[in-house]
Amino acid sequence: GNSVTQMEGPVTLSEEAFLTINCTYTATGYPSLFWYVQYPGEGLQLLLKATKADDKGSNKGFEATYRKETTSFHLEKGSVQVSDSAVYFCASLSGGYQKVTFGIGTKLQVIP
Amino acid sequence: DTAVSQTPKYLVTQMGNDKSIKCEQNLGHDTMYWYKQDSKKFLKIMFSYNNKELIINETVPNRFSPKSPDKAHLNLHINSLELGDSAVYFCASSQDLAGRQETQYFGPGTRLLVL
Numbered sequence: 001g002n003s004v005t006q007m008e009g010p011v012t013l014s015e016e017a018f019l020t021i022n023c024t025y026t027a028t029g030y031p032s033l034f035w036y037v038q039y040p041g042e043g044l045q046l047l048l049k050a051t052k053a054d055d056k057g058s059n060k061g062f063e064a065t066y067r068k069e070t071t072s073f074h075l076e077k078g079s080v081q082v083s084d085s086a087v088y089f090c091a092s093l094s095g096g097y098q099k100v101t102f103g104i105g106t107k108l109q110v111i112p
Numbered sequence: 113d114t115a116v117s118q119t120p121k122y123l124v125t126q127m128g129n130d131k132s133i134k135c136e137q138n139l140g141h142d143t144m145y146w147y148k149q150d151s152k153k154f155l156k157i158m159f160s161y162n163n164k165e166l167i168i169n170e171t172v173p174n175r176f177s178p179k180s181p182d183k184a185h186l187n188l189h190i191n192s193l194e195l196g197d198s199a200v201y202f203c204a205s206s207q208d209l210a211g212r213q214e215t216q217y218f219g220p221g222t223r224l225l226v227l
Binding site: 034036038041042043044045046049087089093099100102104105107 | 116152153154155156157160168202204214215216217218219220221
């Protein structure tokens, strides 16, 4: 079956530091890939997505590139802010029935 | 105008009780889901419905029964609650089943604590 592997957190960074959260996937065929973010006390919301190889998703300064050769979709941001503190979930969608497979979530804490 | 709403937001109850969580989406979506998020933030799908029809039913105890009176609502009823049911339950919706780009929209969650 499909699976998504994320680096375990928590990740603690100082404001303006560079962020990378690693994500790799296994799937039959070529899944669509997503990053969702969950702020404290809230539900998940889509951060960015990519649907085919070499696509780059971007939003709010975050980027991730769909790498078929390494089956990866790493999340990056050049300069994090305190307001980026949240839990980040990598996810894949393949096959029918909209069954999304989520990673375990990586908690990011940004300190001033 | 909340896109996906859930009630209640918090639910504290005794073991053995029966409880329901309600979910409504006003996005006009065809597909709705229930997820369970445990204390370690691991998110696992439980059910999905498309136009009131059950599509995904993961390995979930029979004590959990979803009900979709119409495509804008998907309620979750839980019988004989157990301590291990304590978690945050998220409802979500998406436009339809077919698209590879479909984003899921999540509700704010219902925090269930079984004592």
